Amino acid sequence: MTDQLTDVTRVLPSPRSLFARLPRRSAPALDLPPAEPEPLASLEARDISAWFGDHQVLDRVSLTMPAGVITSLIGPSGCGKSTFLRILNRMHELVPSASLAGEVLIDGQDIYNADRKLVEARKSIGMVFQKPNPFPAMSIYDNVLAGLKLTGTHADRDQRDFLVESCLTKAGLWKEVKDRLRAPGGGLSGGQQQRLCIARSLAVTPRVLLMDEPCSALDPTSTRVIEETMLELVNDVTIVIVTHNMQQAQRVSTQCAFFLAAQGTPGAIVEHGDTEAMFSEPIDARTFDYVNGRFG
Numbered sequence: 001m002t003d004q005l006t007d008v009t010r011v012l013p014s015p016r017s018l019f020a021r022l023p024r025r026s027a028p029a030l031d032l033p034p035a036e037p038e039p040l041a042s043l044e045a046r047d048i049s050a051w052f053g054d055h056q057v058l059d060r061v062s063l064t065m066p067a068g069v070i071t072s073l074i075g076p077s078g079c080g081k082s083t084f085l086r087i088l089n090r091m092h093e094l095v096p097s098a099s100l101a102g103e104v105l106i107d108g109q110d111i112y113n114a115d116r117k118l119v120e121a122r123k124s125i126g127m128v129f130q131k132p133n134p135f136p137a138m139s140i141y142d143n144v145l146a147g148l149k150l151t152g153t154h155a156d157r158d159q160r161d162f163l164v165e166s167c168l169t170k171a172g173l174w175k176e177v178k179d180r181l182r183a184p185g186g187g188l189s190g191g192q193q194q195r196l197c198i199a200r201s202l203a204v205t206p207r208v209l210l211m212d213e214p215c216s217a218l219d220p221t222s223t224r225v226i227e228e229t230m231l232e233l234v235n236d237v238t239i240v241i242v243t244h245n246m247q248q249a250q251r252v253s254t255q256c257a258f259f260l261a262a263q264g265t266p267g268a269i270v271e272h273g274d275t276e277a278m279f280s281e282p283i284d285a286r287t288f289d290y291v292n293g294r295f296g
């Protein structure tokens with residue numbers, strides 16, 4: 001529930017930037033000057049350490065997540081991958097006992113800078129969670145627009161229709177639901193619900209999309225559809241995905257980072273780089289053992 005609320009209460013960009021980045025068909029006429037699409041964003045984590053109370057779970061993690069690329073985060077359970085992901089859009093600070101050190105830069109600007117508002121980080125860095133979390137009783141149409149409604153962003157009927165179709169198309173769901181947009185989101189299959197959540201995230205035009213094991217609750221067919229969706233989306237939005245599925249990391253990501261928390265020590269990155277190289281010729285023996293299923 002916390003995740004759901006966090007996801008949809010982000011403040012939206014102006015209608016101009018909303019529609020400028022949805023090119024699949026002509027946007028309804030707006031009384032605004034034409035806008036250039038925003039360039040793809042790169043994300044950089046510098047020396048990130050994290051704690052829950054006095055339990056340190058990450059130690060000086062640095063990683064660049066290049067613009068327009070899918071970066072996968074892999075590693076055994078409990079090594080801090082989800083914590084790292086949540087730090088990337090300031091969700092870690094929602095846990096009362098949580099603290100952190102380090103910097104997260106989007107296009108060189110630190111999202112933790114005291115001058116920057118929390119809502120700005122949430123606006124530009126969206127999140128899709130492990131368990132699909134649409135509003136079950138709300139219609140498919142209204143689920144996509146949930147962020148607009150909650151933040152009071154005005155869009156007229158044509159603009160809303162356009163946004164719903166564009167985001168559902170980008171999320172690979174439009175053809176399956178276009179004739180039942182008023183049906184409840186909870187009536188969709190698990191895979192469709194996850195794609196609805198992706199559409200909901202896209203409706204607020206994030207520049208980076210974080211995905212925390214987005215397919216772990218899905219069957220292989222739905223998983224493949226989500227993967228295809230990700231490979232399409234990466235043309236518009238930089239993606240970072242946490243996955244336990246080594247085949248998935250290889251199928252979708254260009255770059256990969258291997259996290260590990262050795263016995264009693266906080267999580268750190270053992271190795272990162274080109275995904276293909278990490279799986280075929282890892283530098284570190286622990287990476288070799290992990291990607292070959294010898295532990296984890």
Ligand SMILES: Nc1ncnc2c1ncn2[C@@H]1O[C@H](COP(=O)(O)OP(=O)(O)OP(=O)(O)O)[C@@H](O)[C@H]1O
Pocket residue numbers: 052057075076077078079080081082083084095
């Ligand atoms: N809300 C929390 N309060 C206290 N400790 C937490 C909290 N969330 C995570 N932790 C601890 O932080 C460490 C890292 O957890 P995290 O969920 O980031 O790991 P992970 O690599 O994503 O694991 P998994 O792959 O199982 O999801 C673990 O020791 C975990 O118990």
